[in-house]
Amino acid sequence: MNEFFSMGGYAAYVWTAYAVTAIGLAGLGLASWRRMRALESRADRLRAVRRSERGQA
Amino acid sequence: MSGGVFTLVGRELALVWAERGGGAIALIFFVIVGSLFPFAVGPEPQVLLRIAPGIIWVSALLACLLSLERLFQPDAEDGTLEQLVVSGQSLESVAVAKMIAHWLTTALPLVILTPIMAAMLNAPVEVWGTLLLGLLLGTPALSAIGSVAAALTVGVRRGGVLISLLVLPLAVPTLIFGVGVSDPLAGASALKWLAATTLLALAVSPFAAAAGLRAAME
Amino acid sequence: MHRFANPARFLRIARAVQPWTAAAMAVAFAVGLYYALVASPIDYLQRDTVRIMYVHVPAAWMALGAYSTIAIASLVSIVWRHPLADVCARAAAPIGAVFTAICLITGSFWGKPTWGTWWQWDARMTSVLVLLFVYLGYMALWSAFDDRQRAARAASILALVGAINLPIIKFSVDWWNTLHQPASVFRRGGPTIHPDMLVPLLVMALAYLLFFVTTLLMRMRAELAAQRLEVAAERRALALEGAE
Numbered sequence: 001m002n003e004f005f006s007m008g009g010y011a012a013y014v015w016t017a018y019a020v021t022a023i024g025l026a027g028l029g030l031a032s033w034r035r036m037r038a039l040e041s042r043a044d045r046l047r048a049v050r051r052s053e054r055g056q057a
Numbered sequence: 058m059s060g061g062v063f064t065l066v067g068r069e070l071a072l073v074w075a076e077r078g079g080g081a082i083a084l085i086f087f088v089i090v091g092s093l094f095p096f097a098v099g100p101e102p103q104v105l106l107r108i109a110p111g112i113i114w115v116s117a118l119l120a121c122l123l124s125l126e127r128l129f130q131p132d133a134e135d136g137t138l139e140q141l142v143v144s145g146q147s148l149e150s151v152a153v154a155k156m157i158a159h160w161l162t163t164a165l166p167l168v169i170l171t172p173i174m175a176a177m178l179n180a181p182v183e184v185w186g187t188l189l190l191g192l193l194l195g196t197p198a199l200s201a202i203g204s205v206a207a208a209l210t211v212g213v214r215r216g217g218v219l220i221s222l223l224v225l226p227l228a229v230p231t232l233i234f235g236v237g238v239s240d241p242l243a244g245a246s247a248l249k250w251l252a253a254t255t256l257l258a259l260a261v262s263p264f265a266a267a268a269g270l271r272a273a274m275e
Numbered sequence: 276m277h278r279f280a281n282p283a284r285f286l287r288i289a290r291a292v293q294p295w296t297a298a299a300m301a302v303a304f305a306v307g308l309y310y311a312l313v314a315s316p317i318d319y320l321q322r323d324t325v326r327i328m329y330v331h332v333p334a335a336w337m338a339l340g341a342y343s344t345i346a347i348a349s350l351v352s353i354v355w356r357h358p359l360a361d362v363c364a365r366a367a368a369p370i371g372a373v374f375t376a377i378c379l380i381t382g383s384f385w386g387k388p389t390w391g392t393w394w395q396w397d398a399r400m401t402s403v404l405v406l407l408f409v410y411l412g413y414m415a416l417w418s419a420f421d422d423r424q425r426a427a428r429a430a431s432i433l434a435l436v437g438a439i440n441l442p443i444i445k446f447s448v449d450w451w452n453t454l455h456q457p458a459s460v461f462r463r464g465g466p467t468i469h470p471d472m473l474v475p476l477l478v479m480a481l482a483y484l485l486f487f488v489t490t491l492l493m494r495m496r497a498e499l500a501a502q503r504l505e506v507a508a509e510r511r512a513l514a515l516e517g518a519e
Contacts, residue, residue: 040496219416226440227440230440
C-alpha cells in the first residue's frame, strides 16, 4: 500500500500529474455541465413563458 | 485576371506611397527589435553570431505583422471592397494584390536592410547570402499567412493582437526552415522545404483570404 | 439539408445518449486508473514515473482527435452550411485545449525525473505546444465577433487553414529537432510498448474519448440553448421596436 502512495519515490511527480489531469478534466466537465444546465433551463423557462403568452393572446 | 491584379497592386503601391511614413515604421521596428537582443543576451560577438539568423528572422516576422491590421480594413470600411467586387474583380484577385503589395512594401525593405542587421549582429559574411535567400523565399509566405489572418479579422476591434496570435503558430514552419537555410549542414534541405512551404502558402492563401472577406461582407 | 439541421432532433438524441456515454466513461476511468496505477508493471529505467504515460499519451491523442473533429466539422460547415457543424466545432475547442494543456503539464512532470529538466524542446512536446497556440487562436477568433454567423464563417476557414498547416508544423518541428539534437534512440515508452502497458493505455484512451463525447454533447446543448435565447432576445427587441 505504501508502495502505491510513494510510487517508488516519485510520488510528487506521478501524483501531481494525475491530480492535474483530474482537476483539468473534472473542472472542464463540471463547468460544461453547469453551463448547459443554466442555459437550457433559461431557454426552457422562456419557451414556457412565451407559450403561455401565446395561449392568452 | 492577371491584368486586374496588376492594376490592383499598382493602386496599393500608390496608396502606400501617399502614406509616406507608413511603410517606414516596419523598418524601424525591425531594427529596434533586432537591437534589443544584444541588450538581452549580452554583446558577446560569439553569442550573437550564433543566433544572428534567428534574431533577424524573428524581428522580420514581428515587423511584418505590424501593417496587417490595416491591410483590408480601410477598403472594407469605405466600401471600396464592394465596389471592386461589383466592378468585376474577384476577391481572390484583391487578396493576391494585397499580399503582393504587403510583401513589396513591408517585407522587401526588411530584406534589403538585412545586411546591416547582420553586420550589427556579427554574422559572418558567408551567412549573409543564405540569410537573404531564406528571407526572400520565406517572407512571401509570411505575407500570405498574414493576409489570411487579416481577412478573417476585418473589422474586429484591436484586431492586430488577434492577427499576431493567429499568424505566429502558422508561421513556425517558415521560421524554422528560413533560419535553417543559414545552417551550414542542413541549408540545402531547409531551402527545399522553405520553398515548398511558401508555395503551399501562396496556393492556399488567396482562397482562404477571399473566403474571409466574403464572410466580412455578408 | 434542413431536415438534419433541426436542432430538436439532435437535442433528443443528445439527451438520450449522454447519460450512457457518461456512465461508460466512469467505468472506463475506473478500470483504466486501476490498471494504470496498480496493475501495470514499472519501467526498467523510468520505474513508477512511466505511469504518467497513461494520462499523458491519451491526452495527446485526444488533443489531435478534438482538432480533427473541429476540422471535419468546419469542412461540413463550409461545404454544406450545416448549422450544427459550427456548434460542434465551437464546442470541441475548449475540450481540445484542455487536453493539450494536460498533455504539456503531465509531459513536464514525466520529463523532470526522467530527463532532468522541467521542459524539453523535443519534437513532440514542441508540436503540442504549437497546437495549444492554434487552439487558443481559434477560440479567440470565435470570441472576436458579436455576429455569430460571421464568427462561424471565419472560424471554419481558420480551422481548415490550421488543419493543412498542422502536418507541416509537425514536420518542420521534427526537422528542427533533428537539426539541434542528435538522434536519440530513447523514446518515451520505449520503441515498442509492452502489452501489459498497452492495455491501460488503450483503456485510458477510451475513457478520454468518452469524456470528449460526453463533454462535447453538453457544450453543444449549451450552445444551442444560448442560440435560442439570443433569437428570443432579438425577436423581443424587434417586437418592441415594432410596437413603438
